[in-house]
Amino acid sequence: MNDSADIRFLLTLRESGSLVAAARKLGLSPSAVTQRLQQLEKKLSAQLVNRTARRLQFTEEGTLLCERGADLVQQFDTLFEDLQMRRGGLVGTLKINAPLGFGRRHLAPVIADFQQRNPDIDVALTLSDKPLTETMDRFDIVVHIGELPVSNLIGYTIAPNSRFVCAAPALIRRIGTPDSPEELSKLPCIVLRENNEDVSLWQFSKGRTRRSVRVSAHLSCNDGDVIRQWACEGRGVILRSEWDVAEDIAKGKLVRLLPGWKAPDADVMALTHQRAGLPARTRHFMQYLQSRFRPQPPWRR
Known part of the structure; x- marks a missing residue:
């Protein structure tokens, strides 16, 4: 294994999950991918992957090579990108994963502007309703909203974001205005399913007082735009991010x-995966992203 090409090939296999998917990504035939894998295993005198019809299962040696090799490839790319930076440009591909609604409304315009400013960078944006459950190795940056579960990922704050309980004026006229969190358990509510959280348990605080309320949700969806629209139509009460409902509150819809x-x-x-050794394109995008949401994010302007 004389350069990073073999490691990149193996990482592509792991990311793809099957020989067919890897062949499609590499622009090769499945037989050519199989042949290259066999040549690599012969060169290393070790079986790296157990092949089945549906999926690839990496051996202990293959897993070790991927885990350590990914760090080596990262360092290799960072070195050459830093050299490229000395010549005045940012290069490479930046892979980003983000929540559906926030990604569409607030992140997509920022990414498009960043790419236009840095034409030698390719940006691949993936929107998902469960960004943290995706294979993190596939992405350079994952945008997350809310409390960060325990993990080895490094978090950078992009923007402040509160959460509000909201309802349409028509619904409030019909059911009245709740005076305490406990009253929400008796009202029609709508919940957003995301990140495998307990989404029907709503928590509140007032000073040192804490309240947890189990709401009854006859409507739920994994798309925030859908539940916001249902709320605007007067179908139920929602607990939703400030970034999503601030405009509807300002217009009187909620x-x-x-x-x-x-x-x-x-x-x-x-x-991100790590604090030190990030590629130049990743560092510059992080700085640009933070600058676009300062001194106040769009939902507070």
């Missing part, structure tokens, strides 16, 4: 409920 009670904040974070 009314904030229980303003004296605070739901847990859900700040916008950018997650």
